[in-house]
Amino acid sequence: MSDASLHQASTAQPGEGGFGDFFALLKPRVMVLVVFTALVGLLAAPVALHPVEALAAILFIAAGGGAAGALNMWWESDIDALMRRTRRRPIPAGRVTRDEAFAFGITLAAFSVVMLWLATNALAAAILAFTIFFYVVIYTVGLKRWTPQNIVIGGAAGAFPPMIGWAAATGSVSIESVLMFALIFMWTPPHFWALALFMRGDYDQAGVPMLTVTHGRKSTRRHILVYTVLLAVMAVGAAFTGIGGPVYLIVALVFNALFLRDAVAIWRRDEDMAEADDYRVEKRAFRLSLWYLFAHFTAILAEAALAGLGLGGLGFGGWA
Amino acid sequence: MSFREEHELHKRRFGRNLGLGLVLAGFVALVFGLTIAKVSNEDFRVPTQQGEGS
Incomplete structure (x- = not known):
């Protein structure tokens, strides 16, 4: 050349x-x-x-x-x-x-x-x-x-x-690492379905059988709620296991309450409402889901650090 | 002063080569550090013969 x-x-x-x-x-x-x-x-x-x-x-x-x-x-x-x-x-x-x-x-x-x-x-x-x-x-x-x-x-x-x-x-x-696996596993569907709701058209055009395409958007909204409820039960329940503790419990209660609030809001909305405000709630839930995972894993790290300092449990005997 | 202006393609190739060079240098440093860490480990120590030095 x-x-x-x-x-x-x-x-x-x-x-x-x-x-x-x-x-x-x-x-x-x-x-x-x-x-x-x-x-x-x-x-x-x-x-x-x-x-x-x-x-x-x-x-x-x-x-x-x-x-x-x-x-x-x-x-x-x-x-x-x-x-x-x-x-x-x-x-x-x-x-x-x-x-x-x-x-x-x-x-x-x-x-x-x-x-x-x-x-x-x-x-x-x-x-x-x-x-x-x-x-x-x-x-x-x-x-x-x-x-x-x-x-x-x-x-x-x-x-x-x-x-x-x-x-x-x-x-x-061990059970602790399986719990961390389960946390991300259960978090992934509502996280991606929230994205699929406001990235409308992309997956349809590419022919990817996302839930929004195959089962409709109403069904996707219902799925987000169901998975978020299951995720919340698991995430809060993990506070009472080896990876949990009081710091984790507080973080889990706050973030799961927020995520559930958004999941319920998404479930109650229809497409007209979502289009009217340019998918404000769906976008908010997606952003929150990123913070949700970051906060939970930071809390797990904090609990491990506290346990290393001999402060694990902080009076919540039997948790660790 | 250069005779002709460097083409964008050359700049891109230089960037790729520089990046790869830095990655390789980092990898060498990492393997060196790993080696030091592994041989400093207690498990790696060669057991001394019984009665040696007594």
Whole structure:
């Protein structure tokens, strides 16, 4: 290729993606959630890792999560091009080719699993490998375009990171790490269905069988309420287990009351009301759901810190 | 002063190479740190022979 031909190209060519494009393939915003929940799982565990091992574990878990994101974008580039929310991603925008994304994702996936094994233990690496497999093969390739329950089952993939963090520290799976898994698992459906309600049109156009498309928006509103009630019962109940305590209980009561208030409001509204105020309540519930998860995991971390200082329980004997 | 203006493509390639270089340097530092952490671990210590030094 001559310099002249290079100068004629005014836009990015496939195969010439920048560093930022490959970083975008890792879904950095999702990675923040993965890193945070994995870190809480790791720090809340009763076994302390060496700080360098802990840092390595978090980085490799993040890399594994990013690899799953890249493979997801590789498979979904056709529907990403159809949706307003995703059409500027590196593959549909033409900055990275599908083959590049696949090679990048699969290499990073293998690398992150092997490195997590070397840095911590085989169980943590095995759960990370299963998480990547579950997200890419079970959710992305299998469920997403096939069943409206895609979000419910696929939510498990996003729920594994605290379990991986816990396993990295302890080398085991316990009731505490399963509870952290359950918290994210139950939180995912109302979180995504609230998004699906106000991102109307996107999923319809792409032919993704979201609940809003297959069962209608009224049914989706009912589903959000039911799942939020189940989530609230589980989240508040967790206060009386090993990961809970008084700080967690206060946080859980406040945030579940707020989330329930929004879920009831969403259930009572119809499309005319929602369109009239540009989905104000649905958008508020979506934003709140992000704070909800952050607050619960921060509270779990706070309880672990208090327990480390010998303040666990604070008079709530028998909780820990 | 350069003879010709650098093309956007070259800038992008340079950015990618620089980013990759920094990631690799960070990885080397991490593996070095991990090695130090692992060999400093009690489990890693080679047991001394019984009666040695007595």
